[in-house]
Amino acid sequence: MSDSDLDLTNVDVPAAGGAPPSGGSDQPPAGNQAARAGQPRLGPVAVVGAGTIGLSWARLFASCGAPVRIFDPRPDLAEVCAGIADEAPECEDLLIVAKCLGEAVDGVRLVQESGPEDSAVKIQLFADLAEYAPDEALLVSSSSAITASTIAARMTDADAARVLVAHPFNPPHVMPLVEIVPGERTAPESVERALAIYRRCGKEPVVLQAEAAGFVGNRLQNAVLREAAGLVQRGVVSPADVDAVVRNSLGLRWAAVGPFEGMHMGGGEQGFRGFMEHIGPSFAAIDIHEPDMSPDGMAPVVEQVEEAYGPHASAEAIRRRDAIQAGVLRAREELDAGPPRRSGPGDQTAARKK
Known part of the structure; x- marks a missing residue:
């Protein structure tokens, strides 16, 4: 229930x-x-x-x-x-x-x-x-x-x-x-x-410093869902492949850093400012398609999700999700509790700072 x-x-x-x-x-x-x-x-x-x-x-x-x-x-x-x-x-x-x-x-x-x-x-x-x-x-x-x-x-x-x-x-x-x-x-x-x-x-x-319907987490989740649904509706990608993209890129990164800090790192010596100067114009040029979120519009998307994962999430899939999330949290706790990480030969960020 x-x-x-x-x-x-x-x-x-x-x-x-x-x-x-x-x-x-x-x-x-x-x-x-x-x-x-x-x-x-x-x-x-x-x-x-x-x-x-x-x-x-x-x-x-x-x-x-x-x-x-x-x-x-x-x-x-x-x-x-x-x-x-x-x-x-x-x-x-x-x-x-x-x-x-x-x-x-x-x-x-x-x-x-x-x-x-x-x-x-x-x-x-x-x-x-x-x-x-x-x-x-x-x-x-x-x-x-x-x-x-x-x-x-x-x-x-x-x-x-x-x-x-x-x-x-x-x-x-x-x-x-x-x-x-x-x-x-x-x-x-x-x-x-x-x-x-x-x-x-x-x-x-x-x-939160002000009230907003959906607050922050659900507003971000809603924005990702709308774009994902739109890509599926346009035939660009399947729901399972959307999940693979997020799981193996954004999701993995966002488990360590949020979107702003991630882009701040991606901007090199200029940080987020540099990221926006170099990548910002390309991001701004990406076309925005409003998906059809009505029951009829979402019906094909729902069907593809059910085809990929079944009519509902299995207990085993939920256990696996929770185990992975717990593992990520343990790794974060261990890193936060341990001594500062020393740079190694492959640490490009440390090398640049030197």
Whole structure:
């Protein structure tokens, strides 16, 4: 079940109160692997919405030592939470299935919402969260495109001050990025608190300076998708070959550096300025074709994707993707932690600087 399948409307929302559910203390059990010595432990977290993103968030928070109360009206919630514990045994004693929204948010420091990508649903849900969650709790959405200002439309200024978007890339327990997107009424202190929490969980948050539909990651992804779809529609290349191009060039490079830094390196001694002076005119001359993104226009593209990869991604393909991504992250961590790399005979960049 994906997050877009969740229905969090018309659910039982009793008033919060009383003692937290069993396992809901501020401290994780002794010996939890993620609660590293010398680091503050996370307080209780509520995960509202147990689709793909919500479950991954739950796994991340629990692996970092936070008691996690999960709420979703799906009937198999206990079973899917048990599945997390099977894959990550250190999370087992920290995952708590809540019977209702009020129980989930009682006494928590953070609410991570991962419900349907529907503005009306989120507006109502966050109005409920403002009523039942503690006044000091951050109210955070995993929305992929809906802004915090929209989500907080029916909230008072005091409640809107603690609402923001923390948009992850799937799966959140693997991918480092979290896009922190404050709304028009979000307090700066809320942004700082969110940054501290996600950094404590090993994420690399980026704060957007203004709201933009789709934020940054999805806008870039959308631009690449539109160009890729247009190339397939025009018969220039197949979907599988588009993937091969990206996998063996841009994707490999972007795992190490972003587009601006990559081009800055490509500009030699003049950096990005030199790149734009020499390559910029050629880039500017590349024709732009607007693809047909309608269902009819995309039908041939969808058919070719399914022909290449099947009607849906296989579990083995997803495991392989996650393993490769984990390997890239390990390599980056090892390089970041190690001593500065010494130049060798084949290091052309070092040679130029000498």
